[in-house]
Amino acid sequence: MTATTVDGVAVVTDEPTPAPMRDNAGTPVLWKQTRTLTLADGRTVYGCAHCDYTSPNVHSVRPHLNKHRGDRVPAVPNVGALGALTLDDVVARLAEHDQLAAERDEWKIRAQRAEWSLSTLRTALRGVA
Ligand SMILES: [Zn+2]
Numbered sequence: 001m002t003a004t005t006v007d008g009v010a011v012v013t014d015e016p017t018p019a020p021m022r023d024n025a026g027t028p029v030l031w032k033q034t035r036t037l038t039l040a041d042g043r044t045v046y047g048c049a050h051c052d053y054t055s056p057n058v059h060s061v062r063p064h065l066n067k068h069r070g071d072r073v074p075a076v077p078n079v080g081a082l083g084a085l086t087l088d089d090v091v092a093r094l095a096e097h098d099q100l101a102a103e104r105d106e107w108k109i110r111a112q113r114a115e116w117s118l119s120t121l122r123t124a125l126r127g128v129a
Helices: 058-071 080-084 087-128
Strands: 009-022 028-039 044-048
Touching: 009 044, 028 058, 044 058
Parallel strands: none
Antiparallel strands: 009 028, 028 044
């Protein structure tokens, strides 16, 4: 949670920080995760919305926020049946696919040889009949 004291001085107000930009509608943008903290002694510092990190420099808070990115479980896009597979499963299936493709190529060669042999036999039998 956001700091409630800084260097032993109580935080009096905790507000979102106005960003130096406006949105498409021209409305000022507020950085909700970067808190503007007014202290009991009149100082203003900037704090993190997620922990007790504070800094007198507003530009220090945004890089700090990256530390909290790993806290959330990343959203997994819905990719149908593949969504339930782990990377190990996918690698195993690719190896299985490669094996099947190699076997298919081998059988294809054998089938073509058998067709050629059958064709040769038919030609030979035509001569006898
Ligand atoms: Zn933090």
